[in-house]
Amino acid sequence: MIAAMEKRELIAELQRQIALCDDMAAYRKLYDSLHRELFLFSYSIIKSREVAEEIVSDVFIKLWRIRNELPAIENLTVFMYTIARNLSINHITRNYKYPKVSLDTIEVENIATFDNGEELFISAELSRRVGLAIQGLPSQCKLVFQLAREHGLKYREVAAILNISELTVRNQLVIAAKKIAAAAQLDVPTVRTRQKSM
Numbered sequence: 105m106i107a108a109m110e111k112r113e114l115i116a117e118l119q120r121q122i123a124l125c126d127d128m129a130a131y132r133k134l135y136d137s138l139h140r141e142l143f144l145f146s147y148s149i150i151k152s153r154e155v156a157e158e159i160v161s162d163v164f165i166k167l168w169r170i171r172n173e174l175p176a177i178e179n180l181t182v183f184m185y186t187i188a189r190n191l192s193i194n195h196i197t198r199n200y201k202y203p204k205v206s207l208d209t210i211e212v213e214n215i216a217t218f219d220n221g222e223e224l225f226i227s228a229e230l231s232r233r234v235g236l237a238i239q240g241l242p243s244q245c246k247l248v249f250q251l252a253r254e255h256g257l258k259y260r261e262v263a264a265i266l267n268i269s270e271l272t273v274r275n276q277l278v279i280a281a282k283k284i285a286a287a288a289q290l291d292v293p294t295v296r297t298r299q300k301s302m
Contacts, residue, residue, distance in 0.1 A: 108256050111137065115180055122167075123174035135164055138181065141255050142188050148250060149192040159191045181257070185265040230288055237287030241280055244268075248276040 121130035147156035163184055177183050251262045259273045
């Protein structure tokens, strides 16, 4: 939680430095901070490492070109994910037989990684079952799960990137949690909603 907050603050400061000072060092730090996440996001849609790299490069080139407009952007991370999403969908539309594309119809690649200390304790079998469960999620559900859980974005950020409501994000995460828990044979507490008193 603290790391996520620090990262948001760092990105906001880098955004300011790039916009006001044309600071190439800040631009490089921003690239280092977001490149991997944007690559994995684009790759999960495109399924081509080379094209995903090009898309991420295009995102950063566009960012540099509009650097004077950066102060008007409220959340740079959401802005960059949205550009990556649009470029990924545009690529699919231009280069494949069926040009009409929706996030609901795209088969999303599983990009889950288990590399922090807590996740290393997960057994290989449990890890395999969780990975298969994530891979079996519907496309939009999988994309929401990846952005919220693996990339650490807030519900409102995921909603903005995917152009869906925050309630849809929440519902997709509940679906994902239930399916993953069922596949891994884990007990997940049910989500209780508050009832209005009359």
